[in-house]
Amino acid sequence: MLKVYGFSKVNAVARGHTRDLRVLWALEEMQLPFELAGMDHPAHDLNTEAYRRLSPFEQIPSIDDDGLVVSESAAIVAYLAKKSGRLIPSDRAGEAQVMRWCFAAMNTVEPPLLGLMVLDWTADGSCGKHREFLVGWANRVLTNLERWFADRDFVATDGFTVADILMTHVLSSGIKDERLIAPYPGVASYRDRCLARPAWKRTIDAYCARVEAG
Structure with missing residues (x-):
């Protein structure tokens, strides 16, 4: 199943404005099933070697679609649109x-x-x-x-x-x-x-x- 790496905890100023919302919104519009992996930013969940393999700049969001890894919010939503055939024209x-x-x-x-x-x-x-x-x-x-x-x-x-x-x-x-x-x-x-x-x-x-x- 598609796994989305998004925040579970983030600083108060950024909460409600983070870029994982772009991906989560796209998935909600597309009605695609996914599993959410919550990342605790203050606890440095993003600063591990394991997460750097998914997101080289230690940023949220990233996805793992059955082994196909994509980071960068714009790249992810474009990938999901092409995968689902939704929110992007076919021509x-x-x-x-x-x-x-x-x-x-x-x-x-x-x-x-x-x-x-x-x-x-x-x-x-x-x-x-x-x-x-x-x-x-x-x-x-x-x-x-x-x-x-x-x-x-x-x-x-x-x-x-x-x-x-x-x-x-x-x-x-x-x-x-x-x-x-x-x-x-x-x-x-x-x-x-x-x-x-x-x-x-x-x-x-x-x-x-x-x-x-x-």
Whole structure:
């Protein structure tokens, strides 16, 4: 059976925002059976030689599908979509658009949001110029994303796909200050529309019931 390595305990700030949620959401949408292997981050479960064989960078999530090991959340959800034939079109053109937007979520939208979030966690108040740059970068990305959503409900195709799981999670977990997204009502509406899906609600409820704050 498919085994998913996700958190059982993680620091309180990250709880509810971790990247295993991307995989768990995809599995809930796809209705695929799996076994969950809970990992205790404060107890250093990720820092063992055994786990490094699954995830070279000692990160969650990873999967073991009857001996086929995949790490990195975007790679995992793309693999699951292809395996199940769900949340990804069967035609080459549609699949290409989904993969395009999976990469965009990870490589274009997430970096400025993650950089800003990390700076706000760690800055001592002397990084005003750095923060101004990151805010400008984030605004440029969100401006272009707002334009993209002018006549679209979903990011890659007419229907919900794994690209929407990745993009929505990036937007919901990467933006801690709603003032950043407020000028972009199309992006905010897209995020909220995807987060209203029953499969996400079941996923986050189960996660919060299971995962402890360390």
